[in-house]
Amino acid sequence: MADQRYDPAAIEAKWQRVWADEHTWEVSNDPDERPKAYVLEMLPYPSGEPHIGHLKTYSVGDAVAHFRRRNGYRVLHPMGYDAFGLPAENHAIRTGRHPRESTEESIAEFQRQFRRWGVSIDWTREFGTHEPRYYRWTQWIFLRLFERGLAYRKQAAVKWCPNDQTVLANEQVIDGRCERCGALVESRQLEQWFFRITDYADRLLDDMREIDWPPHVKTMQENWIGRSEGAEVSFRCEELGIDFPVFTTRPDTLFGATFFVMAPEHPDVLRMRDTPEVREYVNRAVNEPAEERGDEHKEKTGVPLGRTVTNPVNGEEIPVFVADYVLMEYGTGAIMAVPAHDTRDHEFAERFGLEIRRVIEGGEELPYTGDGPMVSSGRFDGMHNREAYDAIVDWLEADGKGSRSVNYRLRDWLLSRQRYWGCPIPIVHCEECGLVPVPDDQLPVELPDVEDYAPKGRSPLAAAEDWVNVDCPRCDRPARRETDTMDTFVDSSWYFLRYCDPDNDGAPWDRVVLGRWMPVDQYIGGVEHAILHLLYARFFMKALSDLDLLDVTEPFARLFTQGMITRDGAKMSKSKGNVVSPSALVESHGADTARSYILFIGPPEHDADWQDEGVGGVHRFLSRLWTIANEVAPEVRAPLSAPAEATPLTRKAHWAIDKVTRDMTGGRFSFNTAIAAVMELVNEIYRGRGSESPEAMRFGVATAGSLIFPFAPHLGAEVYELMTGARVWEEPWPEADPAMLARDEIELVVQINGKVVDRLRAAADAPVEELEALARDSKRVAARVDGREIVKAVVVPGKLVNLVVK
RNA sequence: GCCCGGGUGGCCCAACGGUAGAGGCGGCCGGCUUAAACCCGGCUCAAGUGUGGGUUCGACUCCCACCCCGGGCACCA
Numbered sequence: 091m092a093d094q095r096y097d098p099a100a101i102e103a104k105w106q107r108v109w110a111d112e113h114t115w116e117v118s119n120d121p122d123e124r125p126k127a128y129v130l131e132m133l134p135y136p137s138g139e140p141h142i143g144h145l146k147t148y149s150v151g152d153a154v155a156h157f158r159r160r161n162g163y164r165v166l167h168p169m170g171y172d173a174f175g176l177p178a179e180n181h182a183i184r185t186g187r188h189p190r191e192s193t194e195e196s197i198a199e200f201q202r203q204f205r206r207w208g209v210s211i212d213w214t215r216e217f218g219t220h221e222p223r224y225y226r227w228t229q230w231i232f233l234r235l236f237e238r239g240l241a242y243r244k245q246a247a248v249k250w251c252p253n254d255q256t257v258l259a260n261e262q263v264i265d266g267r268c269e270r271c272g273a274l275v276e277s278r279q280l281e282q283w284f285f286r287i288t289d290y291a292d293r294l295l296d297d298m299r300e301i302d303w304p305p306h307v308k309t310m311q312e313n314w315i316g317r318s319e320g321a322e323v324s325f326r327c328e329e330l331g332i333d334f335p336v337f338t339t340r341p342d343t344l345f346g347a348t349f350f351v352m353a354p355e356h357p358d359v360l361r362m363r364d365t366p367e368v369r370e371y372v373n374r375a376v377n378e379p380a381e382e383r384g385d386e387h388k389e390k391t392g393v394p395l396g397r398t399v400t401n402p403v404n405g406e407e408i409p410v411f412v413a414d415y416v417l418m419e420y421g422t423g424a425i426m427a428v429p430a431h432d433t434r435d436h437e438f439a440e441r442f443g444l445e446i447r448r449v450i451e452g453g454e455e456l457p458y459t460g461d462g463p464m465v466s467s468g469r470f471d472g473m474h475n476r477e478a479y480d481a482i483v484d485w486l487e488a489d490g491k492g493s494r495s496v497n498y499r500l501r502d503w504l505l506s507r508q509r510y511w512g513c514p515i516p517i518v519h520c521e522e523c524g525l526v527p528v529p530d531d532q533l534p535v536e537l538p539d540v541e542d543y544a545p546k547g548r549s550p551l552a553a554a555e556d557w558v559n560v561d562c563p564r565c566d567r568p569a570r571r572e573t574d575t576m577d578t579f580v581d582s583s584w585y586f587l588r589y590c591d592p593d594n595d596g597a598p599w600d601r602v603v604l605g606r607w608m609p610v611d612q613y614i615g616g617v618e619h620a621i622l623h624l625l626y627a628r629f630f631m632k633a634l635s636d637l638d639l640l641d642v643t644e645p646f647a648r649l650f651t652q653g654m655i656t657r658d659g660a661k662m663s664k665s666k667g668n669v670v671s672p673s674a675l676v677e678s679h680g681a682d683t684a685r686s687y688i689l690f691i692g693p694p695e696h697d698a699d700w701q702d703e704g705v706g707g708v709h710r711f712l713s714r715l716w717t718i719a720n721e722v723a724p725e726v727r728a729p730l731s732a733p734a735e736a737t738p739l740t741r742k743a744h745w746a747i748d749k750v751t752r753d754m755t756g757g758r759f760s761f762n763t764a765i766a767a768v769m770e771l772v773n774e775i776y777r778g779r780g781s782e783s784p785e786a787m788r789f790g791v792a793t794a795g796s797l798i799f800p801f802a803p804h805l806g807a808e809v810y811e812l813m814t815g816a817r818v819w820e821e822p823w824p825e826a827d828p829a830m831l832a833r834d835e836i837e838l839v840v841q842i843n844g845k846v847v848d849r850l851r852a853a854a855d856a857p858v859e860e861l862e863a864l865a866r867d868s869k870r871v872a873a874r875v876d877g878r879e880i881v882k883a884v885v886v887p888g889k890l891v892n893l894v895v896k
Numbered sequence: 897g898c899c900c901g902g903g904u905g906g907c908c909c910a911a912c913g914g915u916a917g918a919g920g921c922g923g924c925c926g927g928c929u930u931a932a933a934c935c936c937g938g939c940u941c942a943a944g945u946g947u948g949g950g951u952u953c954g955a956c957u958c959c960c961a962c963c964c965c966g967g968g969c970a971c972c973a
Binding site: 095304305306309310313314316318320336337338339340351383384385386387388390414415416417419420421424425426427428432433434435437497498499617620621653654659690691692693695696697698699701703704706707708710711713714717749762763765766767768769770773776837839840841843844845846849881882883884886889890892893894 | 897899900901902907908909910911914915918919920921922934935936937952953954955965966967968969970971972973
């Protein structure tokens, strides 16, 4: 036995069979004494085969799941697939294969590999979001939101990807480009479906207090929501009799407003002045790609409209311009310009030779955006601007010229897509009745097969005549189905609810069952979803709880965001040829090595650079554990009990238990140092060969197996079985004996002025005076002190003595 | 520009304000071997923690300023 080699493939197959045959990781929804823990990794988009990032996600998640189980929790750890989406559809366009075929092929491959990795999943709860049994309920939820006006249609300037031929949500536009394909995004006026996420802006902000998420993710969401407080103030154009409200965060600078600017898209621009020059400017601005328009370094442009509006605080007539640095989507689409105290307005004023009037003192140069006393502001002169802020708003409110107001950067979520491979929107357009929801008992509205997936600016579904033409559910007259499909982020905004009750045919979930599992206790995934998915899912929970459909308002109580795995310092990509394939790695070294290495590489929340040589080190470590386990395996396997005798090995084992436990407790994910601790234990086991008793060896090896189990479950199970005959996952997590952690004797470090000069042996419980005396008596100290005076001694019991010498 | 992370031996990475070095890689020596690889044992090695200040008996750790790398946001009034 002992001269055989560590054969991960055989060991891993053995235990995977046991777990599958015995349904080890399945949990029931019945009430249970144990506390629950819902551990979830972000659901994968199945395309081709899993990549190294998936391996990392599931290695982290599975370690958490195993650790929780052995600490007495009833753990829900399910799996599914985010199966709708553009890549499968684009593939279909190229090859003519139905996206369902290629998607399900990928799902089969993902499932095969996840099983091969030995991830402890309850597979009975698995589904893909493209399956009618799932998206039936996505549609059902859509209809509930529709009924409450939280899903609605409106005409708006929307982001259009000319390459994918579909609209995009704001969140899917990065630097003016399509998040998916990188094409420059255009602006189009279209009627589209939206979710009213802006109604929830404040709650999305406030409720972040309740959740344990990395601060930077919270900050990113805060920035995205972009709440700003200010005032809405009306400027009136007397000539035309139009009031123009503007939003400002700086009502204290109202007296410094020397001109007024409207966005090119503002509906009243041509009413103000309709000339070829204005028309041309507006057209050019509207058609400019978002990336160029949004470039703040671009020189300011604009056209005077030859009209004035009245500044309500001082009655001044100020000139009006149209300029593209003002955005229609934010605030009211028009601004008061205060060039002395706003950098953008200042730039514009310089360019057009407009008056720049300082109204707040401070700073050497203009524009000055800081605080200070007010000047040139009528009766507010001399007041500090922070006070003037409120005084001016109060005054405007009293006069009916303005009011306090809050604006958000967040826009409503545009959810319709002019694409095929997505969840159909369950609405019928009837000329008589308007928008008519498909009755619940006719759900799901199944995605029909079509001949041609190619996008043509309208959904490919529009060509499915038999499907599109229906009778209106309300009046029975001929009507047409909605042909847009939903953004796939809708699918992933509630999938974690369905895992709780996946086979429910009468409802998306049973509320009582949901209450037994939700919220997700530990959510794990990439930081790239910090805004999109995580914000949308939070919105869904709040909306659904407002509809009295569930009892949670935050889906993910604790979030862990993992860092990226790079190679040669660069993101892995096929074009760079630096891709590490998990399947090849598992093939060559086994799943335990692959999983352990990816956790050992560094703190999992950080990015880490892949080193091929490092894999060998971890494999060697696991191999050494297996080898020694076979060497010391007892003839008769008996339950494990900790030897009472303190030896170097038994002490080390208890130390490792303590270290690994601390590294995984209290939200810590220090798997790298936990694995290093088990490595130390294994090294100690090898050192103990010949000197340690068989019982100490058995305890050391069994402990190593037990501790490595969350990271290398197959080997952990194997080693533990060899030592004890028992199943390690049924064993409680080990507890370190404090007595074994304590030392009788310590090394006392002696410092002079903070520098180490000697190391002495001392009793661990020696009193402070004795330690100080020991230090003073040291020969090395005497040599260093050399007659100088010891003015002070700082004693840290059990550690060191620092003598301060002058 | 603003906001987050991060800079420690040749490399990846550890260190409640208390001995800078746990673990791994790489390297070296020895054992095993006809030999090499694997494996086992040992070891060395080196840097003083990005820079400059400060607080402290004592700073990788706390504070200030700055540099470099990575990420996020950014014409949002």
